[in-house]
Amino acid sequence: MGTLKCSVVFSAALLTLSFVILNPNPALAVEPSYNLATVDGDTSEWNHSTDFISDMYKTGSPNGEVLAQLYMRYDCNTETMFVFVSSNGTSMPILAENGEEVWIKIGGKVVSSDDEGNGSTPDFDWVTKPFLGNPNYAKAWEASFFLTANRTYSISVHCNVWEDNESQTAAVYNLLVTVNCGELDYGDAPNSSCYGEAGHNIVYGGQGAKVKLGSTIDAEPSYDGNINADEDDIDGYADDEEAVTFYKKNPDGSYTQISGDKFKKGDDYRVVVHAQLYPGETAKLAAWFDFFADCIFGNEPEELIINNVTLSNGTSDITTLSYIQDFTVPAGATEALTYMRFRLDTQTADLGPTGIGNGYGEVEDYVTSIGSEEPVSVALVSFTASQMEYGVKIQWIAASEINHAGYNIFRTTSRDGEYHKINTELIKYDVSSSVGEKQYQYLDTDILSGDVFYKLEEMNLDGHSTWHGPIQLRITADISTSIELPTEYELAQNYPNPFNPVTAISYSLPEPVDMTLNIYDVQGKLVRKLVSGLQPAGVHTIIWDATTASGEPVPSGLYLYRMTAGEFSKVGRMTMLK
Incomplete structure (x- = not known):
């Protein structure tokens, strides 16, 4: 020089x-x-x-x-x-x-x-x-x-x-x-201490998000990761780790959907990866499962569970392709918390478990575990009931749901009394995400005052049930006259989800405020304005009947609902299935 x-x-x-x-x-x-x-x-x-x-x-x-x-x-x-x-x-x-x-x-x-x-x-x-x-x-x-x-x-x-x-x-x-490099989507397994950085350009050279895992993608400001593999999720936006579904192989050769939170050594499984490609796009798909929990993806040959397969969309429409891969958890796998990584990129060279992709795409990391025993059907984190303005809000969080169909809620006024089911239909298992905690809630409005006890029945796909509870709540005044205002803004997950043809969206306001609640499709196009204007403080629920403002029914697919109230803003995700 x-x-x-x-x-x-x-x-x-x-x-x-x-x-x-x-x-x-x-x-x-x-x-x-x-x-x-x-x-x-x-x-x-x-x-x-x-x-x-x-x-x-x-x-x-x-x-x-x-x-x-x-x-x-x-x-x-x-x-x-x-x-x-x-x-x-x-x-x-x-x-x-x-x-x-x-x-x-x-x-x-x-x-x-x-x-x-x-x-x-x-x-x-x-x-x-x-x-x-x-x-x-x-x-x-x-x-x-x-x-x-x-x-x-x-x-x-x-x-x-x-x-x-x-x-x-x-x-x-x-x-x-x-x-215009676009923003990067990073993996969120523990990178600095273990697995190494992996990232993909969401937009590369102005090309746009033309390939992605699942139907949702967001940019992440960090690549360091953490033990929960959730550091990259942006507050207020839908989780973009939603492209992968896991199944366990049964003795008769059939498959049962599982959450993917835990796998058993020596058993056979199936993973289905959903990838969305724009017309004419081609991308490489690869995945790794750290069976031996040694902080390295692909350290052993069997850990590469999807070996750089090529996905192509030769149609003139945006298409979701589903790739199916069977794999076996080695009998000698380590019983420990561990991770999986899925990568999709338009680069022509094979993908490795680390580095920044040369094209554009997405990476999804999942935290899981390996054991020698069958996972419990449901691992319940919490089961609570609280008095609200117009009823009792019952909430529960499940950390693991295996071979699971849904829930029923039972109520009585005496701990040892006869319990009666209060929900008219089974509260179905939330299939919107295959890994991670899931939160459920139910509003019981048929209460006046006094002591009340609740039990939660978990229904398995094989027809067996497991009971949780009871929990007790003392109603201090008539529900219809007591007022318990929320202390913070909140937008709840719609219920049911997936739904057809109606779903309920609840939101909490600690004070009167001008707010909006809108429905958008995955391209960001406004579908329906549900709420617009001054709303009183309290917990509110609004029903969406899966129609546009003109009354036209919307097609099946993923929809986003966004609440804006003052400086508060949050987005949720829901699926309409016909």
Whole structure:
């Protein structure tokens, strides 16, 4: 690499200053290509077609003569912008002598380095210097500097060329440039202490979220992970770990759906992975199960349970493809808490368990465990009852649900009295997520005052039941007259879910507030406004009948419901099945 002899107006110290970042109309901005480059005076990697950004004009005026061309590349992994400026022909060499102003500015701040030619960003180098036999001429120049992705910048590029026997300014000023790598979806298994970083671009080079695991995807600000494998989930948004369904093989060869919270050594299982692909898209799918709990995915050959299969959508519609894979938990597997990782990416090379994908896609990590005994049907975390304004709210949380159909609630006014079922239909097992805790609630409105006892019946798919409780609640006043206002805003999971054709959505308001509750499809299109305006404090429930504002029934699929009340905002996910 060359050594810059002239006093170019670059300063490394200026890199610590805050850039002025604009928020203009994106349609007015240009976009670099997304590739690596090397600032070394060799321009063979540059493509004069795909890397071209703008002409550079005499005096910087768009109406002036074209004196040079500007090219840009951006590397999403290192957040580095590469710039290449070439003179417009041999008759217009770039002046490279002392005192010539060669610079790139972002929002008025100069970016590059005064230690040019050191091989690391920020960097600068002349191309073909001396040029035309003159040591003060260069044919072109290259530069690199760090630039945060997913923003639009006002960039000015300036140098001087020799034309008509005098120095002329070649520049482009306040060029709007959008760097659109998209946001990263990271895995959330314990990465720094164990498994290593894995991530995928949700949007890569402006391509959009064209492949994803399941129907939901979000960007995660962290890649460190934690023991619960839930660090990457953004508060207020639907969990995007929902693409995988697990089944246990029965002695008769049939399969029973399980939660995936626990697996038994030596048993056979099936995993079904649902992937959504846009028309014409092709992606690699791979998955690992750390059977030996040694903090390494794929340390043993059998841990690669899905070996880089290719999924393709040759239709003209967005399509969800389901890939089925059978596997066996080794008899010698370690009895411990452990993890699984599923990756989908449009890159052509095989996926490994770590690293950032070269295309765009998604990663989903799941926490699970391996044991030598059959998992219990339901592992209940809590079972509570509380007095509300218009009834008794019964809530329970299940950490594990195996071979499970649903729940019934029974009530009596004496602990040893006769219990009567109060729900008219079975409260069905929540199939919206295969792994993790699930929360249920039921509102009992047929109560006046006094002591009341509740039991929870868990129904298995084989017809057997298990009982939990009783729990006791003393009603201190008539439900109809007692008032217990919520202490915080909350948006509950709709019930039932999945549903057909109606479902109830409950929300809590600690104070009167202007609020909205809207339904959206997965593309973000508004489907129905359920609530809009001032609402009183309390717990409210509204019914959605799976229709649009015009009364048209909606198709089966995933829908999002969003509540906004003051500074509070939360999104839930529900599934309409016909």
